[in-house]
Amino acid sequence: MxxxxxxxxxxxxxxxxxxxxxxxxxxxxxxxxxxxxxxxxxxxxxxxxxxxxxxxxxxxxxxxxxxxxxxxxTGDLGESLKTRTSVMDGIAERFPVTLELAVFALLMALIVAVPLGVWTAAKAGGRVDRVIGGVSSGLLSIPTFVSVFILVYFFANPKMMLAFKPTGWEYISVDFAKNIEFAFLPALALALAEIPQFQRLLRSDMLATLQEDFILTARSKGLSTPYVLFRHALRPSSFSLLTVSGLTLGRLIGGTVIVESYFAIPGLGQGMYQAINGKDIPVVQGTVVVIALIYVLLNTLVDIGYSLIDPRVRAR
Amino acid sequence: MAEPTTTGSPTPDEPLLRAEDLRVHLDTPRGLLKAVDGVSFAIERGETLGLVGESGSGKSMLVRSLMGICPSIARIRGSVRLDGRELVGVPRKEARTIWGNRIAMVFQDPMTSLNPVLRIDRQLTESMRLHLGLGKKEANERAIELLTLVGIPEPLKRSRSYPHQLSGGMRQRVTIAMALACDPDVLIADEATTALDVTVQRQILDLLQEIQAERGMGMILVSHDLGVVAGRTDQIAVMYAGRMVEHSPTADLFAHRRHRYTEALLGAVPRLDVPREQRPRAIPGSPPDLITLASGCAFAARCGAADDLCRAQRPELGEDLGTHRFACHHPVGTDAPAGADAASGDGADEKPSLMKETPA
Known part of the structure; x- marks a missing residue:
């Protein structure tokens, strides 16, 4: 290790x-x-x-x-050309916001996509599979800048059933409940874009795993279908999902520009967008370095994750 | 070991496992595939049935239907009774209490039949915890006992290993231990030694036989190799194109094989005790397509003794279990008709025969 x-x-x-x-x-x-x-x-x-x-x-x-x-x-990333404040401080303020948003979105996507992926694989070709497949194709073709409008209309509208906060931010360290109220919709908007691909990825890997002999062995033990699916088939099927989750998290941290701008969230993406627009070179530089570091760190975590999923990787 | 008494009431003359007119039909896009078509057999406690046939003969599908692991397009009909308790057509939830518990199976390839990401002890104990309701500790202790029983050195250490850390032979021992976990009444070995090398093959077969004798289990030994089942079974059923073509007590079958296919199968076994010039003879042609099967004898197209009768009318296997049954119009030992015109039966032996021979 x-x-x-x-x-x-x-x-x-x-x-x-x-x-x-x-x-x-x-x-x-x-x-x-x-x-x-x-x-x-x-x-x-x-x-x-x-x-x-x-x-x-x-x-x-x-x-x-x-x-x-x-x-x-020495930890000095220079001064912003615009605000003449420390770049490091700016990043330290914005990074936790984006990280929370990205992790929240990833968790949401996984919580929805994993059961759906397993279910559609188990019922491959059946009605459930076809309906979910259709819905997920639909979702896949809705760009984020469209889905944010739909989400805000349904979930941040006082006339509708749920009223989350459409714009703004509260830091998680200040007020947790308020923070969730602000973070829920942007995280959902980000998650919606990931759910279809997660579900498809898991479904196809799961289908391959279900052809394996050890699934027959498990079924011949009289184990229930959910047990076989979740305890025997899911882990060996989650390699691609783990890889893509890592990449997705990295991408979300580096590029939630649209969602952060739309919901007016003071995160890294928004800061980066403003810095690029304002030719604020030191801020761009500092942010890019941080994002690159995060990417490599996540890749390492994914590699460690492989060996947790499959003991054969550990042996190598 | 004493068996817990069965639910239901086993009638005195009810065998341990009885299949009657068992059919496994698959609804494929091309049409109905009769993978298993009307198979009957019975096994007593301590008895071994050898199931022999080429790939595609339906032997694997037959045993899978006993374990509820057929593909989802399979329709299973007929009857399978374990101690008088019907298994076909009952709700899956009910049948699951039998599978892995009272009937267990050892699979062909130990390299792929164990879950690579779960430790041996997990895979060994899950059926015990499910069927016997054992706690984690008891189940683990029993797992160690089982590993010792199947001859695995350092069972404690091995139980904490992953499958890839064991050799092929060791893994097959583990799968046998897994099958034995709930002390089953019937053990099915589906080509359990085909993927292993010859010396290991023998060890595993000996182990299976030993355990079976010790526990008085009924056993089904599936193999494409008559040599494997020869000395280790009480009865042998030869399958072809989804049906049994010959079924008899083992000694009888080897002494007087009657079906032309059994004869051909034996001729295809390489032997050291025959002169070099007499090479194993391959059976010409290949097994028929089970979807477009014609009405006559399925083996007719590959059989040297086939005539018009064979092509027109399927010979029936007798129904008297325990006797030497064979489905052939021109069984071995009678003269094959010289030409296709010699079709009509001229001897008693050519009729669908139910020849009785003394059981071994």
């Missing part, structure tokens, strides 16, 4: 290098100075020069990169 972890951390180095170097090189790739927007009306070229000097944009790319890495290693 430790060696696995060590290998993963080594693999992290080239990934981080590429990601950070590319973001440091961004100002050289786009027109105009990144600090130009900070200047008020009536500023002189000299003011621009001064600001560029202050933020180090007058230096060459290699020098800027080494400086940035050096600072990053």
């Amino acid at each position: 430790l060696r696995l972890l060590g290998r993963k951390l080594l693999a992290l180095i080239p990934v981080l290098f590429l990601v950070t170097f590319a973001t440091t090189a961004l100002p050289d790739l786009v027109d105009g100075s990144p600090v130009a927007q900070m200047l008020g009306p009536g500023s002189t070229p000299q003011d621009l020069k001064d600001l560029e000097h202050e933020f180090g944009y007058d230096k060459s790319l290699p020098v800027r990169y080494v400086t940035w890495v050096g600072n990053a290693l």
Whole structure:
């Protein structure tokens, strides 16, 4: 396990290098100075020069990169060009929000998709399978920016049955119940997009597992069908689901822009979107590094998950 | 070991396991496939039935129908009674109390018939906990006993292993221990040694025989190899195209084989005690398509002795269990008709025969 972890951390180095170097090189790739927007009306070229000097944009790319890495290693990701506040603090504030949203959404998706996947596999070709298959195709073809409207109409409408909060946020550390009220709809919107693929993935892997001899053995013991499905067939069928869950969690943390913007949630995605729009290079840089780290971490967790699911992986 | 008495009242002359006119028909997209079509047999306690046939002869489907593990498109008809208790057509929930408990099965390939992600002890104890209502601790203790019984060294350590940590022979011993977990009355071994190498094969067969004798179980030994069942069974049924073509006490079958298919099957077994020139003879052709089966004898197309009668009318197997039954118009020992024109019967032996021979 430790060696696995060590290998993963080594693999992290080239990934981080590429990601950070590319973001440091961004100002050289786009027109105009990144600090130009900070200047008020009536500023002189000299003011621009001064600001560029202050933020180090007058230096060459290699020098800027080494400086940035050096600072990053001490936990200093620089200052936002817009707010002149610490990038690190900004991320520390936004990251827990996005993480909660992503985990909440993933759990919701799994809780719905796993029983559906098992059920449709057990009844493959039957009416239940066809109906759920149809609904899931439908869901798959509804983009998130459409489903958020539908969700808000039905679940955040005082005239309808349920009234969740349509926009805004409350931190989980402040008020848990309120937090759920705000987080439920955005998490559901994110989950809806994942449920169909989770269900299909599990269904097809499960179908393959149900052909295995050891399922016959289990059935010949007189065990009930649900027992055979959930205790014998589910675990060997969940490899792809685990892989995709890991990737999905990473993707949700890195890219919940639409949902965060629509529901006005102060998360990483929204922050990133604003930073890109405002050419706020240090914020983009810092956020990207954090997301890359999360991705690699999740991949490692998935690998550890494999060995939990299947003892044969442990032996290798 | 003393058996708990059965629910229901076994009549004195009721055998342990009795199948009557058992049929397993599969509703395939191409049409009705009669995988098993009208099979009858009876097994007493301590008795072994050898079930022999090529792949596709229906022997596996037959034993699977006894265990409730046929594909969902299968329709099972007829009757199977265990100690007089009917198993066909009863609600699944009721039959589940029999499967794995009073009838248990050992499968063909030990490399695939154990769940790779569950420890041996889990797989051994789950049926005991379900059927016998044992607690975790009792069940675990019994699992160790069973592993010792089937000859697994270091049973305590092995019970905590995963299947992939054991060799093929060890795994088959584990599956046997699993089948024995609830002390079944009937043990079915479906090609249980086919996937193992020859020396291990023998050990496993000996083990099965030993345990059976010890516990007085009824046993069904399924094999495509007459050699495997020869010395280890009390009766043998040869299956072809979903039907029994010859069924007799074992000694009788080998002494006077009557069906042409049994004869061909024996001719296909490689032997060391015959001259080199006499090679095993493959049976020409391949088994018939069970969906488009014609009305005559299913073996006629591959049989050297077949004539018009064989192609037109299916020979019937006798109904008298315990005797030497065979379904052949021109059984071995009578002269095969010279040509197709010699069709009409000229001797008593050519009739669907119910020849009685002294049981072994």
